[in-house]
Amino acid sequence: MSNNLLEGLIDLNKVKIKIKRVYFLDKFRKISFNFVIVILLILVISVFTSTYLVNVSNSKLEAESLIVGLGHNYDDIIAYNTEIAKNTPVSIDTIKINTESGDPRVLAIFLFLKKYNSPMATMSVAEAFVIHADENKFGQQWPILVAISGVESGFGRLIPRYGNISSYNAWGWAGGSKYGRWSYFDSWEHAIEVVSNGLAKGYSGTGYKPEVMVRFYCPDCYEDNKGTKWVGGVNGYINEIRQIHKQLTS
Numbered sequence: 044m045s046n047n048l049l050e051g052l053i054d055l056n057k058v059k060i061k062i063k064r065v066y067f068l069d070k071f072r073k074i075s076f077n078f079v080i081v082i083l084l085i086l087v088i089s090v091f092t093s094t095y096l097v098n099v100s101n102s103k104l105e106a107e108s109l110i111v112g113l114g115h116n117y118d119d120i121i122a123y124n125t126e127i128a129k130n131t132p133v134s135i136d137t138i139k140i141n142t143e144s145g146d147p148r149v150l151a152i153f154l155f156l157k158k159y160n161s162p163m164a165t166m167s168v169a170e171a172f173v174i175h176a177d178e179n180k181f182g183q184q185w186p187i188l189v190a191i192s193g194v195e196s197g198f199g200r201l202i203p204r205y206g207n208i209s210s211y212n213a214w215g216w217a218g219g220s221k222y223g224r225w226s227y228f229d230s231w232e233h234a235i236e237v238v239s240n241g242l243a244k245g246y247s248g249t250g251y252k253p254e255v256m257v258r259f260y261c262p263d264c265y266e267d268n269k270g271t272k273w274v275g276g277v278n279g280y281i282n283e284i285r286q287i288h289k290q291l292t293s
């Protein structure tokens with residue numbers, strides 16, 4: 044074999060080797076690039092997932108802890124309610140409102156909730172309180188559900204939430220939901236219906252008297268001097284609503 048031919052073959056082999064090397068490097072770069080992309084995607088997903096789970100966990104924790112913590116702070120809630128009422132005076136002598144309901148109890152509840160700057164202060168919600176109080180035979184204790192909401196949640200201002208989802212649970216009503224141990228409702232009216240029915244099933248034998256109800260409704264606070272804070276708050280709000288009702292009907 045001539046030297047020229049031999050040299051040509053050697054050069055050809057060098058070219059083949061070089062082509063293979065370039066091909067291999069190109070494949071390696073592509074694989075490496077894809078691998079890096081995959082790793083980055085995994086990291087991004089991991090960070091997003093962990094952040095989302097933390098946020099959900101925090102939201103759940105807020106919903107779970109909000110009313111749990113209130114059980115030992117009824118004095119604080121009642122004091123806060125009093126401060127709110129000072130800043131939102133409502134005079135039954137000057138207020139003008141059109142309503143289809145001829146029941147003065149509806150207006151009494153509305154005015155009372157308005158005074159405490161409650162998110163439940165609408166005529167439809169006030170009417171729901173009265174309707175379900177009558178359906179469940181609360182009798183003279185017709186303001187009981189409104190009053191309980193005052194000590195449990197500041198009349199609906201402090202309620203469990205899951206992110207932006209409201210529970211409409213102003214009564215610390217347990218029972219569980221996909222958001223935690225507290226019951227979640229579709230609206231204030233829905234909540235009033237369910238909780239009123241629940242009171243009728245579980246507390247009718249108490250005459251809906253707070254001093255009797257407290258032992259079962261709030262067993263934790265009953266241990267604190269037989270729930271005097273809870274009982275005093277609920278009875279105080281019942282009497283206040285009755286007083287407004289008396290002024291409206293006198």
